Amino acid sequence: LTLSKLQPRLRSLLPSLAMSTTGTFVLQQPLNYRNGARVQPLDGGPSEDVYEPATGRVISKLLCSGEKEVDLAVQSAKAAFKVWSQLSGMERSRVLLEAARIIREQRDEIATLETINNGKSIFEARVDIDISWQCLEYYAGLAGSLAGEHIQLPGGSFGYTRREPLGVCVGIGAWNYPFQIACWKSAPALACGNAMVFKPSPFTPISVVRLAEIFTEAGVPKGLFNVVQGGAATGQFLCHHPDVAKISFTGSVPTGVKIMEMAAKGIKPVTLELGGKSPLIIFSDSVLENAVNGALMANFLTQGEVCCNGTRVFVQREILDAFTKEVVKRTQKIKVGDPLLEDTRMGALINQPHLDRVQGFIKQAKEQGAKVLCGGDLYVPDDPKLKNGYYMRPCVLGNCTDDMTCVKEEIFGPVMSILPFDTEEEVVERANNTKFGLAGGVFTRDIQKAHRVVAALQAGMCFINNYNISPVELPFGGYKSSGFGRENGRAAIEYYSQLKTVCVEMGDVESVF
Numbered sequence: 228l229t230l231s232k233l234q235p236r237l238r239s240l241l242p243s244l245a246m247s248t249t250g251t252f253v254l255q256q257p258l259n260y261r262n263g264a265r266v267q268p269l270d271g272g273p274s275e276d277v278y279e280p281a282t283g284r285v286i287s288k289l290l291c292s293g294e295k296e297v298d299l300a301v302q303s304a305k306a307a308f309k310v311w312s313q314l315s316g317m318e319r320s321r322v323l324l325e326a327a328r329i330i331r332e333q334r335d336e337i338a339t340l341e342t343i344n345n346g347k348s349i350f351e352a353r354v355d356i357d358i359s360w361q362c363l364e365y366y367a368g369l370a371g372s373l374a375g376e377h378i379q380l381p382g383g384s385f386g387y388t389r390r391e392p393l394g395v396c397v398g399i400g401a402w403n404y405p406f407q408i409a410c411w412k413s414a415p416a417l418a419c420g421n422a423m424v425f426k427p428s429p430f431t432p433i434s435v436v437r438l439a440e441i442f443t444e445a446g447v448p449k450g451l452f453n454v455v456q457g458g459a460a461t462g463q464f465l466c467h468h469p470d471v472a473k474i475s476f477t478g479s480v481p482t483g484v485k486i487m488e489m490a491a492k493g494i495k496p497v498t499l500e501l502g503g504k505s506p507l508i509i510f511s512d513s514v515l516e517n518a519v520n521g522a523l524m525a526n527f528l529t530q531g532e533v534c535c536n537g538t539r540v541f542v543q544r545e546i547l548d549a550f551t552k553e554v555v556k557r558t559q560k561i562k563v564g565d566p567l568l569e570d571t572r573m574g575a576l577i578n579q580p581h582l583d584r585v586q587g588f589i590k591q592a593k594e595q596g597a598k599v600l601c602g603g604d605l606y607v608p609d610d611p612k613l614k615n616g617y618y619m620r621p622c623v624l625g626n627c628t629d630d631m632t633c634v635k636e637e638i639f640g641p642v643m644s645i646l647p648f649d650t651e652e653e654v655v656e657r658a659n660n661t662k663f664g665l666a667g668g669v670f671t672r673d674i675q676k677a678h679r680v681v682a683a684l685q686a687g688m689c690f691i692n693n694y695n696i697s698p699v700e701l702p703f704g705g706y707k708s709s710g711f712g713r714e715n716g717r718a719a720i721e722y723y724s725q726l727k728t729v730c731v732e733m734g735d736v737e738s739v740f
Contacts, residue, residue: 249567250612252279252343254287258432258456259296260439262303263449268296271457275429280346280575281566283615289432291457297424297464303450304395304422305470310448312392312420316371319418323367326445330360330410330438337437339567341406344433346575346617347529348566359410362699362715366418369720373419375727383733390724392420393496394472397465399486400435401477402428402577403532409435411699412475413442413452415719421472424453426465428478430577432456466490473723476500477534480708498712498722500534500704502637503665506658507537507694508648508680511545513670517692519553521670522643525694527561527621530576531585531641534709535666537694539634541654544647551625551645555601558621558643564608575617576640582617585640589622592633592644598626603642629657637663651680659685664706668694687713 254277257265270293277287292300311319330337337359338352345352375388398412405427416423427435435454442452455461459482466474466489475498476486483499490497507525509518525537542550566574576582582605589603603622607614621641627634634644648654658667667686669677674691681689687705690696697703702716712722 247339247343247567249343249565250279250282250284252286254433258287258289258436258454259292259300260436260452260454261300261450262453263443265436265440268292268456269299270295272460275458277344277432278430278578279343280577281343281616282612283579283617286343287433289429289456291429292455292461292464294464297455297461297468300424300453300455301395301465301468301470304424304453307448307450308392308394308420308422311417311422311451314420316373316418319420320367320370322446323363323370323414323418326441326447327360327363327367329441329444330356330363333441334360337406337434340434340437342566342574344431345402345405345529346566346577348571348574349569350572351529355404355407358697358699359407362407362410362414365699366414369717370418373720373724380730384731385733386728386730389727389729390419390720391727393723393725394421395470396421396423396473396475396723397471398423398425399462399465399474399476399478400425400427401534402430403529403534405431406434406438408477409438411714413438416475416723417442417447417451419720419723421723422451424455424465424471426455426457426461429456429458462486463489466495467493469493471495473497475712475722483710496722498704498714499710500712500714501665501708501710502639503534503536503663503705503709504539504635504637504661505535505537505663505666505668505686506539506541506684507668508654508658508670509540509542509546509550510651510669510671510673510676511543512672513546513692514672515546515549515553518550518670519557521668521690521692521694522554523557523561525668526643527558527573527641528695530573531621532577532639533695534637534639535688535695537666537668538638538642538644539658540643540645541648541658542645544649547645547647551600551623554643554645555623558623559601561621563606563618563620565610565613573621573641576619577617579617581639582619585619585638585642588633588636588638588640589624589642592624592627592631595631595633596626596628597624597631597633597644599623600625600645629660635661651676655680655683659683662708665709666690666705
């Protein structure tokens with residue numbers, strides 16, 4: 228089928244997709260996207276199963292892209308870049324706005340795809356899709372304003388700067404926010420005039436291909452946003468490709484280190500958004516209900532599979548018992564189950580190995596002296612079609628100390644560790660005693676203390692009296708081993724463009740020779 232014939236058919240399927248039920252979805256279309264169409268990779272390794280976390284069913288087959296397919300995708304993007312980079316910012320803006328409009332119009336259908344492949348609740352997935360189109364709208368607004376500056380020099384001479392695109396950028400996404408991360412990376416890249424080849428996680432390959440189709444429908448040159456599928460080998464081909472100008476990666480610290488090493492060989496700039504073990508500090512003067520809500524938001528969104536989660540919850544000793552009692556009560560009420568049901572608030576973890584890993588952390592925490600205050604056990608929903616899904620009850624751990632593995636290592640699951648503290652000075656020192664530095668949060672009614680504490684936290688994204696709020700207008704990124712570079716906000720423009728300086732002499736050229 229040609230793209231022109233396929234797209235109307237896809238659009239006709241979208242309304243039924245939005246009304247689909249868990250355990251019914253199957254995808255047989257290719258998952259690569261190159262030069263404006265879904266394609267099978269030219270080369271690559273064996274196929275991998277793609278799962279629906281809610282049921283454990285195989286819903287698609289992923290063919291990993293080899294070196295030849297990666298090269299075709301990069302060359303296609305390189306050709307599209309030559310056209311796209313010559314458009315004005317306003318021309319690019321109109322295309323991005325149209326893509327945002329399509330995403331907004333198809334919000335429920337795209338959210339359903341995300342829920343089926345990721346396992347998060349449909350309630351959350353819709354929020355992710357809203358953030359995605361907002362991101363495109365934001366950078367569409369900036370595209371027409373990108374400019375250099377004019378500098379007057381002596382004798383009538385002058386200089387000026389030009390903000391220019393980099394070329395073909397690579398985006399490598401994570402499985403916890405597949406569609407949203409692709410938008411966070413592609414929106415600033417395309418606004419600056421770049422092309423992008425995107426590799427999603429092999430666990431969640433489905434929704435990003437829909438984004439590629441939407442960009443084509445919106446009017447980008449064919450090949451401007453291509454998708455290749457695969458694991459580490461495919462990522463290596465991308466990072467080593469000589470025509471790739473920049474790499475943006477979201478994922479684990481060990482993989483981030485490898486990508487940085489590969490990029491260094493080609494002197495390629497990188498943006499790394501890596502893991503975290505962030506502190507959430509609850510002072511005794513905080514509004515208890517707000518603090519409890521913040522702790523739940525900091526730990527249990529997307530089944531706890533969020534890099535910036537505030538999983539080390541430091542609670543001032545005066546309110547420790549009251550806070551713990553309320554958090555446990557609220558956590559026990561979180562409805563776990565079928566992620567496509569409207570009242571579900573926690574769906575399934577991404578896959579069986581990850582569920583086993585999270586369970587292993589809880590087992591180790593108990594062995595080291597932590598007390599399970601609620602949850603932490605496997606959950607089997609009543610619905611028989613969900614019996615092979617990857618569910619667990621959200622867990623709150625008490626009696627924790629800073630030297631426990633559950634407090635030091637990123638679990639990436641619905642596990643909250645509560646730690647008592649006495650003084651501001653003490654808790655800041657303990658909060659910063661980690662190799663990570665992605666985020667941090669403070670709850671207090673003392674606004675001076677709030678600003679004082681976040682100024683002392685060694686973290687790139689800090690929250691006062693809220694948590695896990697990520698407006699696209701604000702830069703997002705970490706300190707220390709949590710990475711560098713920024714997603715979102717005006718700051719991202721710096722990482723998807725380069726500055727050229729031009730010096731113009733208006734008089735006679737003097738020489739010292």
